[in-house]
Structures are given as C-alpha cells and as structure tokens.
Amino acid sequence: MDIIVKNSEKLSGEVIVPGSKSHTIRGVVIGTLAEGVTKLKNPLVSEDTYASVNGCAHFGARIDTSGGDWVIEGTGGKISKPAGLVNLANSGTSLNLLTGVASLGNFEVVLDGDASLKTRTVQPLLDALNQLNVSAVSINNNGKPPLKIKGKLNGGITEVNGISSQFVSSLLISTPLAERDTEIRVVNIHETPYIEMTLKWLDERGVVYEKASDYTYFKVQGGQGYKAFEKAVPSDWSSATFFLVAGAITDSDILLKGLDINDVQGDKMVMEYLKKMGADIKIEKEGIRIRGGNLQGVELDLNNTPDALPALAVTGCFAEGTTRIYNVAHARIKETDRIKVMAEELSKMNAQIEETPDGLIIHKSNLKGCKVNGHSDHRVVMALSLAGMIAKGDVRITTAEAVSVTFPEFIGLMTGLGAYIEKIA
Incomplete structure (x- = not known):
C-alpha cells in the first residue's frame, strides 16, 4: 500500500495514545512463563504484539485476545515443545525474548520470521546463551534467523554484547527460571531505559537479582x-513521538492523553529534545499539550532513544540552523539501517542531510514533494509522513x-x- 501525504499547515485536537508495544510484549512473555491466569x-x-501471542502459544500458553483485556493462562515455567517452526513475523522484540524462553526447554526449537526479520542480527544473544549450557545457533551461520535453540538453560556465568538492549532483557526474563544462579556481564551497553523497563517488570513480579548501577x-x-x-499496559511514548513532532513542526495545538510521565520508557525524552529545540510543550491536568514553535537546531545524543531517530531527522529539516544526531550507530540494526534510509529518502525531498557513522547532520531545508520509499519500516513510513506535512507538493x-506492525x-x-493522508491501494 502507498499513501499520499499533502501539506498540512495546522493540526488540532486530542489523541488517546495506545498501549506500549514494549510493555505489551513483556507482559505476554512473562504471563506465558507465570503460574496461573x-x-x-x-x-x-x-x-x-500478535506475533508475540502466536509465539507464546507455541510454548503452551493459552491466550485469549478476543476482548479488550488479554487473558493469558501461563505455563508455570514448564513450556511445551512447539509442534513446528515458531514464526514471529516482523517482531524483533518477540524474536529476542522468545529465544530466551526457548532455552528453558530440554528440546529443540526453531524460530524464524519474515524477510525483514531474517536481516536482524541475533548473534550476541546466541553467544551469551551458548555460555549457559544452551545450544543456540543461526541455521544459516550468519547470526540471523532462522535460529535453532536447544536447552536446557542451567545458569552460570555469561557475557553479552549490549548493542541491543533486547539481548540483555531476554536473559533477565529467562534466567530466573534456570536451576542455578546466573551472572550476566554486559559490554557495549546501549538503550538502558529498555533494560530499566524489564527490571521494573521483574521487580513487580518479585524476582530476586543484584545489579550494578550502570x-x-x-x-x-x-x-x-x-x-x-493483572496489569494495565502504559501508553506508548514511541508512538507519541510522531504526534509530538507533528505538533512541533506545524502550526498546531494537540493534546496527548493517557501518557505516564513517570513511566520508564526512554522515548519520553523526545519531549525534552523538542523543548530544547524550542517547541511549546506543557504538561496539563488532561494530558500533554504540544504547540508549534520556532525551532532551532541542536545536538541530540540518541543512544538511549534510537527509535526516535527517524522522526527527529524530519524535525531537523524544519529547525533553523543545524541539527546533529549522534551516538546512535545501533539505529543501523533496526528493521532497516535507519540512518542510511532516512538520509536517502529525505535527500530525495531536497533535504540538506549528511550521514555520519553514528548519526546524521541535518540543515534547515525546504522539503519538496516526491515519491519516497518506506522500506517496509513502520517508523520510517511514519516519519516520512511527517515530512510530507511540511513539504511543498x-x-x-x-x-x-508497515505502520500496522x-x-x-x-x-x-x-x-x-x-492531516491529509490518503491510502492508495
């Protein structure tokens, strides 16, 4: 499906932000491992999130998603052997977390996904599991799906490359069910707010662990x-990013409802990034209000918030002067190489943008309408939609x-x- 986006000079109204993907998938996985309903x-x-539900069902969970609430009948940590291949579609979070879950069984599990998921590197997690009495291999010997996992996870000492926080989260969720204690050393750590999110889930479940402050x-x-x-999933700051940016780069007045300013999600920092650039953002009783402003280019360290890179790259095109996004090389190993892709696609729209090894340098640009490629990456598609709102043509x-992901x-x-957005079949 293609979409046509026309210049949208003024946005106004209220948005109830949907639940968090990261929280939802953690809830489904931990509910699957739990005893009871x-x-x-x-x-x-x-x-x-449906990919996570499908994956967890393979391991013996019974999950009812027919109502507003999702009801999960857990396995009590005694997962079943999947009847066949576990297909996780395009969900990298599900792949990583369920790779850890698969290691809890004394049997072989094959995990795979769609063409996009087959490009995602998982080798650091496989290496870490192999140090814990697990046989964890990439079937094509390229560090990517399909994966073959055979436990049983016994505990012990392991080291993991934290280039993706999901590798660390996978170990943290699975190792409490190992027979022995597990020591995890993390090198090259990134995206610490997502590790904090996992730890909050463990704290709420009463899991016993020790940690270094870093x-x-x-x-x-x-x-x-x-x-x-029983838990209510917090609203998604990653989704809210696109409304915050839309409000900042247009003459708008948008109220975002349902967001928890105290939640551990890293992407709540987008609000601070935009304030730093000059956006008018206020926390009100009813929610968070964003109004357009005269934005100035700034330097943004996105190490903890790599998912915000596509939207903030568009923001840089609107801001006076130069915006530098840096310390976010791991954005290259998401659904796409988001640094490369955003530089390429915004350049087509006349953006003055330069790719660096760990980010982007963006100058104020007069964007022009044209055809661009969303690369089947939900965040790229949504970010380019924002660019369309301020483009001429x-x-x-x-x-x-891809937005449905x-x-x-x-x-x-x-x-x-x-906003003017039209679907074209």
Whole structure:
C-alpha cells in the first residue's frame, strides 16, 4: 500500500495514545512463563504484539485476545515443545525474548520470521546463551534467523554484547527460571531505559537479582518462578513521538492523553529534545499539550532513544540552523539501517542531510514533494509522513502498510487531527 501525504499547515485536537508495544510484549512473555491466569489491560493491538501471542502459544500458553483485556493462562515455567517452526513475523522484540524462553526447554526449537526479520542480527544473544549450557545457533551461520535453540538453560556465568538492549532483557526474563544462579556481564551497553523497563517488570513480579548501577553486571537467583498478575499496559511514548513532532513542526495545538510521565520508557525524552529545540510543550491536568514553535537546531545524543531517530531527522529539516544526531550507530540494526534510509529518502525531498557513522547532520531545508520509499519500516513510513506535512507538493510513500506492525491507528488518528493522508491501494 502507498499513501499520499499533502501539506498540512495546522493540526488540532486530542489523541488517546495506545498501549506500549514494549510493555505489551513483556507482559505476554512473562504471563506465558507465570503460574496461573494473567490479565493484561490496555494492550497494544498490532502485528508485532500478535506475533508475540502466536509465539507464546507455541510454548503452551493459552491466550485469549478476543476482548479488550488479554487473558493469558501461563505455563508455570514448564513450556511445551512447539509442534513446528515458531514464526514471529516482523517482531524483533518477540524474536529476542522468545529465544530466551526457548532455552528453558530440554528440546529443540526453531524460530524464524519474515524477510525483514531474517536481516536482524541475533548473534550476541546466541553467544551469551551458548555460555549457559544452551545450544543456540543461526541455521544459516550468519547470526540471523532462522535460529535453532536447544536447552536446557542451567545458569552460570555469561557475557553479552549490549548493542541491543533486547539481548540483555531476554536473559533477565529467562534466567530466573534456570536451576542455578546466573551472572550476566554486559559490554557495549546501549538503550538502558529498555533494560530499566524489564527490571521494573521483574521487580513487580518479585524476582530476586543484584545489579550494578550502570547495568553492566547482574546476578539473577535461579530456581525462581513467576506468578500470574493483572496489569494495565502504559501508553506508548514511541508512538507519541510522531504526534509530538507533528505538533512541533506545524502550526498546531494537540493534546496527548493517557501518557505516564513517570513511566520508564526512554522515548519520553523526545519531549525534552523538542523543548530544547524550542517547541511549546506543557504538561496539563488532561494530558500533554504540544504547540508549534520556532525551532532551532541542536545536538541530540540518541543512544538511549534510537527509535526516535527517524522522526527527529524530519524535525531537523524544519529547525533553523543545524541539527546533529549522534551516538546512535545501533539505529543501523533496526528493521532497516535507519540512518542510511532516512538520509536517502529525505535527500530525495531536497533535504540538506549528511550521514555520519553514528548519526546524521541535518540543515534547515525546504522539503519538496516526491515519491519516497518506506522500506517496509513502520517508523520510517511514519516519519516520512511527517515530512510530507511540511513539504511543498505531494509526497507518495511506498510500503505504508508497515505502520500496522506497531501503530495500526496512526493514519486514522493523524487525519482526525487534520492531516491529509490518503491510502492508495
């Protein structure tokens, strides 16, 4: 599916931000490992979260997603052997977390996904599991899916490259169910807010562990288990990013509702980045209000918030002067190489943008309409939609169906605020 985006000078209205993908998938996975019946309220309904549900069902969880709440009948840590290949579609989070889950069984599991997921590097997690009595290999010997995992995870001492926080989170969620204690040493750590998110889930479940203050070392007590729980999924700051940026780069007045300013999600920092650039953002009783302003170029360290890079690259095109995004080389190993892709696609729109090894340098630009490639990457498609709102002339974006991976409501909510976005079959 393609979409056409026309210049949208003014947006106004309210948006109830949907549930967090990262929280939802953690809830599904931990509910699967728990003993008893878990209830997740306000889950994000998307292709990625359904991929986690499908994957967990392979391991013996019974999950009812037919109502507003998701009800999970857990396995009590005694996972079943999947009847066949576990297909996780395009969900990197599900792949990484369920690779750890697969290691808990004394049997072989094959995990795979779509063409995009087959490009995602998982080797650091495989290496870490192999140090814990697990056989964890990439079937094609390229560090990417399909993966073959055979436990059983016993505990011990391991080291993991933290280039993706999901590798660390996978170990933290699975190792409490190992027979013995596990010591985890983390090198090259990135995206620490997502590690904090996982630790908050463990804290709420009463998991016993020790940690270094910089998250480079953990000792997780073995022989533990999860108990069923009831939890409301916080709204998604990663999804809110696109409305915050849309409000900042247009003459807008948008109220975002449902966001928890105290949640551990790293992308809440986008609010501070935009304030630093001059956006008018206020926390009100009803929610967070964003109004357009005269933005100035700044330097932004996105090490903890790599998912914000596509949207902030567009913001840089609107800001006076120069915006430098840096310390975010790991954005290259997401669904796409987002540094390269955003530089290429915004350049087509007349952006003055330079790619660096760990980020982007963006100068104020008068964007022009043209056809751009969404690269089947949901965040790239949504970011290019924002660019279309400030471009002169229509912007046509390919592979726009990718938004359904994490944010199926994106187009409807944006048009509800006054943006012009048309679907083209």
